[in-house]
Amino acid sequence: MKYEKLAKEIIQSVGGKENIVALQHCMTRLRFTLKDESIADDARIEGIDGVLSLIKKAGQYQVVIGTHVHDVYLDICKLANISDTNDSSNNEKEGKKGIVRSIFGAIIGCIGPLIPILVGTGLGKCILLVISMMGWANAETSMTYYIFNFAFDAGFMFLPVFTAIAAAKHFKCNVFLAALLGCILVHPNWNSIVSAVDPKFIGQMFGALPVYGMPYTSSLIPSILIVFVMSRLEKSLNRVIPEVLKGMLTPLLVLLIMVPLSFVVLAPAMGLISIYTGKALLWSYNTFGMFGIAIVCIVYPWLVVGGMHAPLAIAGIQILSQSGFDPISRTLTLTANISQGTAALACGLKTKNKKFRSTCFSASLTAFLAGITEPCIYGVTLRLKKPMLAVMIGSFAGGLYAGFAGLKAFAFMTPSLINLPMWVGEGAPNNLKNALITMAISGVVSFIATWVIGFDDPVEEEKDTVKNIENHISQVESPVKGMTVPMSEVNDSMFSNGILGEGIAIKPTDGKIYAPVDGTVSATFETKHAIGIKSDDGLELLIHIGIDTVKLSGKPFKQFVEKDAQVKKGDLLIEFDVDEIENAGLDPTVMVVVTNSMDYLEVLPTKETSVSTNDVLLRVI
Secondary structure, three states, X not given: OOOHHHHHHHHHHOOOHHHEEEEEEOOOXXXXXXXXXXXOOHHHHHHOOOOOEEEEEOOEEXXXXXXXXXXXXXXXXXXXXXXXXXXXXXXXXXXXXXHHHHHHHHHHHHHHHXXXXXXXXXXXXXXXXXXXXXXXXXXXOOHHHHHHHHHHHHHHHOHHHHHHHHHHHHHOOOHHHHHHHHHHHOOHHHXXXXXXXXXXXXXXXXXXXXXXXXXXOOOOHHHHHHHHHHHHHHHHHHHHOOHHHHHHHHHHHHHHHHHHHHHHHHHHHHHHHHHHHHHHHHHHHHHHHHHHHHHHXXXXXXXXXXXXXXXXXXXXXXXXXXXXXXXXXXXXXXXXXXXXXXXHHHHHHHOOOHHHHHHHHHHHHHHHHHOOOHHHHHHHHHHHOHHHHHHHHHHHHHHHHHHHHOOOEOOOOOOOOOOHHHHOOOOOOOHHHHHHHHHHXXXXXXXXXXXXXXXXXXXXXXXXXXXXXXXXXXXXXXXXXXXXXXXXXXXXXXXHOOOOOEEEEEEEOOOEEEOOXXXXXXXXXXXXXXXXXXXXXXXXXXXXXXXXXXXXXXXXXXXXXXXXXXXXXXXXXXXXXXXXXXXXXXXXXXXXXXXXXXXXXXXXXXXXXXXXXOOEEEEEO
């Protein structure tokens, strides 16, 4: 076995073959489902020679290997006696956990599509509040104000409908039936007979089933569970109903079953969970105050690293919809964002490595202006380890003041310098000032802590360590027609952080991938969503179509070449359906990466914003 040593180390580091529930792989990653992730040794995994990175995402333990991942996968399967891990019945425990994992994954997955609605309506409400406070207009004196006021309210009022649509895409069921069930939850006739937050008995269905009424506007969880159950019901009905009757009977039976099930069981149960989760967090906030917020602020930066911060965001949306403000989730994010940005700034000012200094400054600016901290985390603080301690200290100090001052967010947005209006709210005249003070405390303390604690400065690589390239310039043509996107803006840390190498991304306007160089096909994949090519002059390229498109199991793709095939520039490699990828709720962006970037001085992406298949995309020196 070619990668036997590497495979053995990985198996041991994830807790042994007994800890492996399932194993899959995409073009670059081994995707483990583990019985107990706490058994896995993360540090040991990341220290293995041949492992590029470790990513924990969507309930999977993802070990980034590179384009030879298939060979490593085969060796692990042999050593661990793993057969067909794609079979959902492969492990009883996996089957039992499937429903829970699916619901939790759907809850997290629904936040992304809803963010534009929440941000737009939240910021709009803030603007209207400022206009009203200045005495310029209000709902009674201005029709313009009145219309915009209920337009911005609609974002939260019809949240169950938007959530149902997002859940339908996640569970791959009829979007319009799901949206209808969401609409039923907020129908005016229902809202007219319920008023209290807690469920009250209001009657019976079919003369026997008790109905407990409560309002479901501004809720997330009920819609997700209802659509999850609907998706299973719809698939079951489609299996047993004759083809000629499906179009008529399936939607009718779905409604006949789901309406009573929703109002009698699912919606009241999940409504209670949503409401009392929000109440519990508010109780914790009111009980422990400044110390409760500060303590959570210490661990929050690590929750972000582990991707475990999403449930807090969900709770923040729920609290905001119930109370009109969020004193918890946005405060945690504010202190962490500012602390990450100032820690990266301190590292940039202190380092002697010119290339690393540039990384620090750009990451810091991104955190301050956009509230995006992944460049800081993966490029600076987590990479150097010690600055993460400074981030924790800065977050704690800022959280202590925020808890003392009772800081609240009045819109669900990513805290940053640009989004300061989120802290403006009625009845809280000092809230914006307190937000600025919280930012200042977090930033100053984090900066000083980083400077005092220090870090192991990355050694700047000498140019003579680079392989003999003799100023040779290789050109890579665009494999697809479309609009170019900087790799740093790709919504996948493996690419945006340059883990696999440097390159560029393309938003495709055509569904055809052509060979960008003369060379040999070095890697293919059974789902056909990616391909590796080694050029005749030594460039190792990875062309990856879309983000998480491995989930589509090859359906939108058609591959025209096999591994080890010789190709010339312009040869058709893969065809794919852009619309089908987008309809599945996935990003079709094509990433072109030079995976052996470290062998070269520079990988220079084109400055053109649009490219055709005969245009130069990359110049490699």
